[in-house]
Structures are given as C-alpha cells and as structure tokens.
Amino acid sequence: MVYRDFQGISLSGLGFGAMRLPVVNGNDAEINRDEAKRMVDRAMAAGINYYDTAFGYHDGNSEIVMGEALSKYPRDSYYIATKFPGYDLSNMPKVKEIFEEQLKKTGMEYFDFYLFHNVCEMNINQYLDPKYGIFDYLMEQKKNGRIKHLGFSCHGEYEVLKRFLDAYGEHMEFCQLQLNYLDWKFQKAEDKVKLLNDMNIPVWVMEPLRGGKLAKLDPLSEQELKALRPDEEIPAWAFRFLQSVKGVTMVLSGMSSMEQLDANLKTYSEDKPLNDKEMEGLMKVVDRMMSTKTVPCTACHYCVSHCPQGLDIPYLISLYNEHLYTAAAGGMTFIAPMALAAMDESKKPVSCLHCHSCEQVCPQQIKISDMMSDFVEKIG
Incomplete structure (x- = not known):
C-alpha cells in the first residue's frame, strides 16, 4: 500500500469510500452488511486506514454500517471521516443535532476527519451565514477533541471555492474535490488544485473514476492507452493520473464489490505517475470525450x-x-x-x-x- 504523510500521520493513499457499498436487490438504502464488512476486513488487512462516509449516503445507513464494520478494530488503527450534510438546506440550523446523531450512528467518541459537505452555489451563502453557527460549532468540537481534523468538500465552481477559502481557509486542513482526468478540463479542476496548492491545503480526491465512467472507455481510447502502457488496466489510468497531480494526498474510491477493491489495491501497491508522453496521450482521450455532450452525473443518489x-x-x-x-x-x-x-x-x-x-x-x-x-x- 502506498502511504502519504499528513501532519505526521501516515495515511493510506487509497481511501475506502462508503457511498457505493454493495446493496440488496438494487435498493440503495439496503446495504449488504455482510459483504460490506468483508470488504472492510479485506481493506484493513491490505493496509487501507482511511474510511469515508457521510450522513446521507445510502439513505442514512452508511454511517451505521461503517461504524459496525470498524468496531472490531482498535480505534487507533483507522481514521474515519464523515460530513455535515449542507447539500440539504433544511439541515443548516441542525448542526449540533446532526453531529451528535452521527456520533451515535457510528458508535464513535470522535471523528478523525470532518467536512463541510458539498460546498457549492446553492449553499455557500448559508454555509457562510453566522446565524446558523455551523463554522463556530465545528471549531468548538475540534477544540474539544471530537473532531481531529476539519476540512470541506466542494462541487462548486472556482469562484465558490475561493469565496469559502477567503472566509474559512486559514482553518481548513484539507479540501476534497471531484478530481479526475476528465474533470481536470471539464470542471476546470486544474485551476482549483492550483489555488489549493498555493494555499498549502492538501487535496483529497472524490470521484476518481467519475462514478465508474472512466472504468471503461471507447475502443479507440482504450487502444491508445494500451499502446502507452500495455500492462495497465483502464481503470488504473485514473489513479495513475492522480498520482501525478501535485498536492493530492488522499484518493477515495467508492467500491461496490470485492473485485473493485482488489483491483484498486493492486493499483495502489505502487506509485506509477504518468510521464509527459503518457499525460499527453491521456489528454487526447479527454478531448475526444469532451467533444460528446453528456450529463456529468456521478450516481451519488x-x-x-x-x-x-x-x-x-x-x-x-x-x-x-x-x-x-x-x-x-x-x-x-x-x-x-x-x-x-x-x-x-x-x-x-x-x-x-x-x-x-x-x-x-x-x-x-x-x-x-x-x-x-x-x-x-x-x-x-
């Protein structure tokens, strides 16, 4: 397992995302608990020590299942992250109530990492509005030791990201971005990463495979990439790209099966960043993908x-x-x-x-x- 340093902590370069856990009969709210726990066991045995969940994942059940799956392990053997659900504006006045509920759902006394969830155009005003007390409350929990590291995730445009950083940036220890080789151009992620690098804020990555879209490409693109790296699987290109981006500390992958987990573990057994020729070839694939107008859904549900x-x-x-x-x-x-x-x-x-x-x-x-x-x- 590849590891990255974060404030003296050794974090696995690959994080276990709990947004797409295996489910029963296609019902996103009904997690296959036994299979999810087997996957966590496999991840722990392979060296993954970062587990990312959230209040709304799997209709509110992800935090519960992840808490159960991790409860058998010593508390200092893993790091768990969850988030305040500001993607739903009705939650804005409920930060204390929701935080306490999250501790109960996971069975934790504290969270290693906690995030303002999904800072974007629709909620930036509310996140910055002192009347909701979100920032003050979370900073208080950090002072009390119930949050070890505070950060945020952002799906908004560059201007929204900068506005949030202008307000709270000095207190943010990391930023989670939707980052992959398609969004490097499509959502101007390159500019966002540069801003974070300039502020010395480590980058956490979500949607490295863009909801699975980058796990399989059109035949021509796959042929071109195979010519550059014959032994590299197509999904691995997404992770090799991220291994090439300055500032990336944590890459989260929402895995739905043991097969996906094992494939990602194989990829993260070593660092193999792209060279200039390989990066040029990958960006050629991106240009072709962007020429087709599609909807940028990541299947978050x-x-x-x-x-x-x-x-x-x-x-x-x-x-x-x-x-x-x-x-x-x-x-x-x-x-x-x-x-x-x-x-x-x-x-x-x-x-x-x-x-x-x-x-x-x-x-x-x-x-x-x-x-x-x-x-x-x-x-x-």
Whole structure:
C-alpha cells in the first residue's frame, strides 16, 4: 500500500469510500452488511486506514454500517471521516443535532476527519451565514477533541471555492474535490488544485473514476492507452493520473464489490505517475470525450431521495448519456429505448413532475428536469 504523510500521520493513499457499498436487490438504502464488512476486513488487512462516509449516503445507513464494520478494530488503527450534510438546506440550523446523531450512528467518541459537505452555489451563502453557527460549532468540537481534523468538500465552481477559502481557509486542513482526468478540463479542476496548492491545503480526491465512467472507455481510447502502457488496466489510468497531480494526498474510491477493491489495491501497491508522453496521450482521450455532450452525473443518489415520483434518476441519466454518446458516434441507439420499454410507465422520464426537488440537492447542479424533457423528446 502506498502511504502519504499528513501532519505526521501516515495515511493510506487509497481511501475506502462508503457511498457505493454493495446493496440488496438494487435498493440503495439496503446495504449488504455482510459483504460490506468483508470488504472492510479485506481493506484493513491490505493496509487501507482511511474510511469515508457521510450522513446521507445510502439513505442514512452508511454511517451505521461503517461504524459496525470498524468496531472490531482498535480505534487507533483507522481514521474515519464523515460530513455535515449542507447539500440539504433544511439541515443548516441542525448542526449540533446532526453531529451528535452521527456520533451515535457510528458508535464513535470522535471523528478523525470532518467536512463541510458539498460546498457549492446553492449553499455557500448559508454555509457562510453566522446565524446558523455551523463554522463556530465545528471549531468548538475540534477544540474539544471530537473532531481531529476539519476540512470541506466542494462541487462548486472556482469562484465558490475561493469565496469559502477567503472566509474559512486559514482553518481548513484539507479540501476534497471531484478530481479526475476528465474533470481536470471539464470542471476546470486544474485551476482549483492550483489555488489549493498555493494555499498549502492538501487535496483529497472524490470521484476518481467519475462514478465508474472512466472504468471503461471507447475502443479507440482504450487502444491508445494500451499502446502507452500495455500492462495497465483502464481503470488504473485514473489513479495513475492522480498520482501525478501535485498536492493530492488522499484518493477515495467508492467500491461496490470485492473485485473493485482488489483491483484498486493492486493499483495502489505502487506509485506509477504518468510521464509527459503518457499525460499527453491521456489528454487526447479527454478531448475526444469532451467533444460528446453528456450529463456529468456521478450516481451519488442524492436526487433519488428527493424525488416524489421515486425515479431512479442516475440510471435514467446513464441511459440518456449512452443514447447521446452512441448517437454522436454514429452507432445504433437501441439500448436506451429497449431499457425504457422494460420499465414501468411510472418510472420513465415522462413521469418527471419538473418540481426541481432533485436539482436542489444535486452536487453537479444538473438541470435534471430539462434533461428529462429532452430525453422524452429524443426517445419518443
């Protein structure tokens, strides 16, 4: 296992993300507890010592399961991170109530790492508003030893990131960004990383595979990358890219199976950053990907819990993206129509109420209602 130094602490370079744990019958709220615990056991045995969960993951059940899975291990053998759920504005006045609940759910007396969750355009004003007392309360918990290290995650644009840092940057010990080789350009992550490097704030990475999108590429792109590194698996390119980025300390991967975990462990058995030629080849792949207009969903499922129709929005977006990508490539666009035909009418895009509830909690700020309308128009 590759390790990184953080304030004298030796952190595994690969962190165990608990947003996409194995589930039962496709139900995101019902975690396969036995399999999740086996994965944690495997991760601990392999040297992973950083475990990342959050209040809203798996409809509130991720913190519970991760607490159970880690309870068998000595408290000083791992680091657990969770977050204040500011992606939902109704939580803003509840920081004390939620923090206490999180300690109970995980069975912890303290959190090693705690984050302001998903700082973005929709909540930056509330996060900075002193009337909610979020910053003051979390700083108090740090003073009391119930938070060892305080940071934040950010899905917002550069201006939002800078605004948050201007207000609280001197107190932030790390920043978690959506960072991968596609978003290096697509979401201007390169500029955000530079800002953090300039402020000497270590970078934590979420969505290294962009919700699995970078685990498999189009045949031409895979062929080009294989020519550069014949023995490197395609998903590993995402991690090798991150091993090449200055300031990256922690890379989180949300793993849903033992196979994914083992593949990532193999990758993180060594550092193999990209050389200039390999980086140039990878950016060529990125340019090709960006030429196709798709929706930047990472399948976080926040939207699902806020949809009054119970639509599986990430799945519908994946079908929409597949349809767009295939059409742009001149392929036969039969997969999405076929999949939709097998669905109950009440779960299709046409059932969207355009109430925008899902958009209020979307970290990617996707205009989901517009996407649903366009999907209906394209599919018929």
